[in-house]
Amino acid sequence: MFQTYRRGLFILSFLAAPVTLYLVYVISPYAQAFYIAMTDWRGVTATPNFIGFDNFIRLFSDGIFWKAVTHNAALLVLLPLLTIVIALFFAFLLNVGREGRGVAGVAGSKFYRVVFFFPQVLAVTVVAVLFQQVFRPDDSGMLNAPLMALGLGPFGFLSDPGLAFWSVLGVMVWQAVGFYVVLFSAGLASIPRDMFEAAQIDGAGRFSLFFRVTLPLLWDTVQVAWVYLGILALDVFAIVWVMTDQHGGPDFSTTVMATEIYRNAFQYFRFGYASALGVVMFFFTIGFAILSLRLSRRERIEY
């Protein structure tokens, strides 16, 4: 009995701090956010008026928010796709790419792996501000100077509504790839060499090696990557808010759900409405999480 008492006490004492912190700072605000979403809380100290689902009805005809949702959706598809493809390609080259005997990366893999990770080490607002300068619309811009020298007109990477979204995507991919190169490299490293060597002895060239051996064995890691990147695509805020014109423009061509929530809450002072937007975003994220969990129940290769 005493043992179980001691055990119970231990459990409680170890859980007290984390659970309390979590309840106070995470659960409680989320619960309140759902409540605030049903009020018209505009100012700050006035007591909120309960208005039921009005905010949600209003939300449905909010063209800007739905534009933001389409941007998140596009990022959700493109960001993981591009990042994983590029990262897998490089991870493969850096770990298995050397032709011939043995399984090793090409010459200089270590150097490449270190350098590729640089963008991850920079804080996200540093990346945003840096690229704001890189994308300058005249010959003082890092990209436009050589382009103009070649005779191609200056591009409004951030000021052309048709280009701005792709610039944002590009920057996100730029920052993310290095991390996944490392992740996939580790995944590759944990695959026993014999598998590769056996395939090579059987005459597999680099292509079939990649598609028939590497990829299936890495599938778990690729799935993890897909989920992380998906969440990143849904949650993105800093890059858009800091780097783009008009905080999600120009003309709302790069805005995402997170920026619209922030704008409505902290610039228009429409906290009720912003919380309603947040609730919608919450359901999207949960939906994505559930979907990924379902789809990830694939056969695992035992080795």
Added chain:
Amino acid sequence: MANTPHITRRGLLRAAALAPVAGALAACATPQAQAPTASAAPAATSAANPFGVDVEKPLEVWIFDGGFGNAYATDIHQPLFKTKYPDVEIKHNATKEITKVLQPRFAGGNPPDVIDNSGANAMDLGALAQDGQLQDLGPLLEAPSWDDPDVKVRDILDPAVIEFGTYDGKFHVVGYVNYIHGIWYSQKAFRDNGWTVPKTWDEFLALCETIKKSGKMAPFTYAGKHPQYLYEPLLTMAAKIGGNEVLVNIDNLEDGAWSAEPVRQAAEAWAEVGAKYLLQGTAGLDHVQTQTAQNKYDVAMLPCGSWLENEQATTTPDDFEYGMFPIPDFTSSDKMPYGTLHTQPGESFIVPSRGANPQGGMEYLRAMLSKKAAGDFSELVRTVSVVKGAGEGRDLSPGAKSATEALAAAGENTVYYRWRSWYAQLHDEAVAATGQLMSGGVTPQKYVERLQKKADEIKADSSIKKYRR
């Protein structure tokens, strides 16, 4: 596992005991309505101290650090305040992003005492007023002026300031500067090249064409990243064409206000400029970059307000000679004559009602509205003052001179609009749409339709407070 799931009753009870504690904690984590603190009550009033400023309390001042910098507060206003209240501790602060820094203070119920609410990130005055966060400055108007106790503050202040600062019948906002808007240019550049200031729109377009052909510089630009710099002349032109009611209707969210013919015509006119005569890369440049380009004689004209000269002080060549001209006549049948100007008080000073020292805030404003303070300020930052007589005997810079002359010529024909401070979403939509209009992304027809749609949405949204004038 050797551990069997032995949950003792005691253990469970203990866990259950935790729940209400956590619940209570969470309960006290809900947003509490902050009761106004008792310490905000005034001390004894007197003729010399009309608001009852308590000399024990500190005064927290926040200045927007933009075109005018913030040295004017520490060099002019605060020393003047201190001559009368040497014991009051003044905490001076400056920022370039008022909303980002101060909105949480309002949210938290402890805003500062005086705020210069200006700049691209200024707080939404409409929202603040709706929420009762702004001190009623009526007493300020009725108080004796700083210089002459027989004259009320109301009488020395430009009436436009009072009109502009009134929300729902209460005076809340003191605009400290009379911003005069127009098209700015370098008088030297025009003289050297033999260009003349256009009086009609056709002359303006011809001038643009001449400048473009000369190859010396681009004819026109605007702050591409902040398209409000362009919707300002656009709306002024609409008022010129259709009369002041155009802007009144827009402000009052009347049906069809934005899709009215004068607005559409103005949009079309400026779209043409956007298509043909813009400095390369305008869309991606901010205000300082375009204004500096003008200083470098890379572009001839741009729309701006009378803060321009001061903002560009460090990059303007000595002989640049800023000049300003009003929006040209669109046709000879314009409802408002040549010389009509868009003027409106800017650099909005407010006193939060829930600050710790609103009396000190009001007294600070009273000091700012003295002849000396207002005069020194306008000389320092090269602007036109809102205090009558403050500019007497002062040496005006070329830009300020040009603006003052234009103001005198305009006489009664001044227009303004207030929707920008009332409906932040409409402003954001106008910014987005105007950028597109100038880059050819939307047609003038679509442009006015977009804005009309947004205005209609706001009108129908019962959660947004509406104002009228």
Added chain:
Amino acid sequence: MTSTSWTAANSRRLARRERRRQLGPLAILTHVALLVWTVLTVVPILWTFLASVKSEDEIFGDAWSMPAGLQWDNFARAWEQAQIGQYMLNSVIVVSFSTFGTMLVGSMAAYVLARYPFRGNRAVYLLFVSGLAFPVYLALTPLFFVVQNMGNVPLVGPFIGLNTHAGLVLVYIAYSMPFTVFFLSAFFRTLPTAVGEAARVDGASHTRVFFQIMLPMAKPGLVSITIFNVLGQWNQYQLPLVLLQERDKWVLTQGIADISTAAGYDQDWAALFAALTLAILPMLVVYTIFQRQIQAGLTAGALK
């Protein structure tokens, strides 16, 4: 011919063939691709360094021109006016404390949830893990008020309210819980029970077993999750944006974002580049020194 010389001759031939393969078209393509990405990664950073020693005029001119002289005073201005040093220090302080706190508190929770079945274990576990799906933005407004109210708690209030680093640290810890608990509990579950049980039989308390046996065994996972947390918290922008108002308290992410706005008004782009350089260099240096540990750590825990 002796066997050794035959082997020697053959291996030379094989080496030659291998070298040819290494320099073959596919190999060249490989190196080109790797070099291209290296260029893409490194050039924007180098360009920033280049611009940081240019004068304002030169920055407005051609992007790739070489500076006439090295304008080191850009850095002086960035340090003083942009307060980069202060912001970096704040970030280091906040992230150090919150990572330590997260790992301590998170591993405690993860351990208990992983190894001690009790009624409600599953519920608490799900409670934590579900946080992974919640977007921070939903909670921003109420969180602001929660933290503000925390500031009114007697005794400790002023230290953990709005605009305090301690307050921010507590928030960071709370929001890192889902991720940390999720991964660490999975990790703890894979650890062998034998050692722990032996220690318990010898009379060690649960707490002792945790700190002296389990934690050391979990080191690879701990290192990995620590790195994840450091990266995530270093990058946080939204939370400090809402919770830290006083300029002196800002963390690096806020400071850099603010400089970008300020440069627009002040026309001091040179200082902006210098500030960026000051923010980037230390991170790159620290990373390069510890890169092996970091890469090893990241991967150890991420693969379960």
